[in-house]
Amino acid sequence: MIELKVNGRAARVEVDPATPLLYVLRDDLHLHAAKFGCGLGQCGACTVLLDDRPVFACLLPVGAIGHRAVTTVEGLGSADAPGDVQQAFLHEQAGQCGYCIPGMIARAEALLRRTTTPSEDDMRAAMAPSLCRCGTHMRILRAVRRAAAARGGGVVDPAEPVA
Template identity: 55%
Template structure:
């Protein structure tokens, strides 16, 4: 069956069974490898992406559910040359140790910041409740999300007018 998915602003036609996990399509068909296969049960968050702006566990999301919806992966947040605010904050705060969970953490953070641009620490903890990190970088991840909020706020501010004395 051919199913059309919109990933990172691009439409793709995929020949797959409707119950194929979205994660398999992202990794195997579209070669977007940031989302990871962790548990396959929706319990670790390594596969987190956004669907219509909300965090979703792609290992348990059937492809048919994603059809016609906007899917965003870490690759859609920025590039190596021009990382987005969330990516920049995670790099700046050195939030990754092994890196396996980080893409999922970033996507949960992106969904949170889309809904709540200035989250409290409790809001951040709640948004990350489905994301596991065995390396123990939780404090750096929290700091990165707070920093991403600042970077996004700075980016939203109108450019300062440069008034020269004359």
């Protein structure tokens, strides 16, 4: 039996400790925002937060989590009450197919938990491990700028202003 803290709640699952966190989230806890993309930690579709740091859930064995907190996009807000990062992504229409968006939101959240005034380079570096095949990168970056501004900060040297 493995005990986890996911989105602020205790969870117990009966799985092999080597099972990737992504499978536990999707199959056992029915949290479907994080997606299976490549299974190699190269696309970022499975990104979740582990104690406020972005991790590839497809690579992380559930047995390695220990007492650290897991946060998925579902833990950041809902359709009825989106969190500020989710709201920024909606406002900027950052999702086209939407497959990468949960991982992108998780990465943006991790960045903005570290600082609400990142530099443009910080922002781009934080988002780089997640790929968007639809090409909405510029909208995604605008959404991160908007979320930073919503938290009372902003990108120090923005490539474009938040309108």
